[in-house]
Amino acid sequence: DEIKKLRMKNSIYKKILSNREKGQKLIAVLLDPDCCKDAHLTNIVSLLKTHTPDFVFVGGSHINTSIDTLIDILKKELTVDVVLFPGNANQFTKNADALLFLSLLSGRNAEFLIGQHVNSAKSIKDTGIEVIPTAYLLVDGGKTSSVAYMSNTMPIPRDKNEIALSTAIAGELLGMRLVYLEAGSGADFPVAADMIQTLSANLSIPIIVGGGVKTTEQLKQAFDAGADLVVVGNAFETNPEKIADFIGFTQNYNVVKKTD
Ligand code: 1GP
DSSP states (O other): OHHHHHHTTOHHHHHHHHHHHTTOOEEEEEEOTTTSOHHHHHHHHHHHHHSOOSEEEEOOSSOOSOHHHHHHHHHHHOOSEEEEOOSSGGGOOTTSSEEEEEEETTSOOHIIIIIHHHHHHHHHHHHTOEEEEEEEEEBOOSSOOHHHHHHTOOOBOTTOHHHHHHHHHHHHHTTOSEEEEEOOTTOSSOOOHHHHHHHHHHOSSOEEEESSOOSHHHHHHHHHHTOSEEEEOHHHHHOTTHHHHHHHHHHHHHHHHHHO
């Protein structure tokens, strides 16, 4: 019951909001349980011990490995907040600190707009986990993404800022608490700065940006454009040592902002 009460405090969402109010940017490392195991996992865990991101996101469009096993290890070894970023209802586990309850608003597949949610809603609520309703917008990242394929939906064209904006506003008006602008894992191009800017100028909820962010220059562009939280996965799968650069960059960006 105590755990339930703690979880109901919405501490993850509060952390996102309070940093946003202070103009401080956040970074999350996305771990895909299929890739993040054995020696690679050991390496990542030891890197995360010294270079701690604001969050670790766990999930993926298509997963064959147990999410719980990965979360167990992360919780044992690290103090970082673990946020579930599920590709479908089967990936739900109560062992994370919060759940992004994603509705794929850019698509027109009822299954990913509300179907998976109905299947899992009661069991999610019973656990008392912090749930963050999130407007999930897939944007074309230059190649077919797993999200597009697995959800059988089309992404928003990357230059159609007004479509992205109307979609995000619809999410806000439906009561969603976050917008996740997604170019797809391993995208050739991250979401364009002017699309992020358009949303950031017109929304009152925080914006997460992810997909195809491979350099600190791209991270800076996303922050400058108004992203509150940037999620990076692939770049760290190929080069785990980049974690230090990205986290160092974010800390420095926040210090410079504070003294501006
Ligand atoms: C994918 O937004 C995340 O859902 C992160 O993408 O793996 O390309 O960093 P990358």
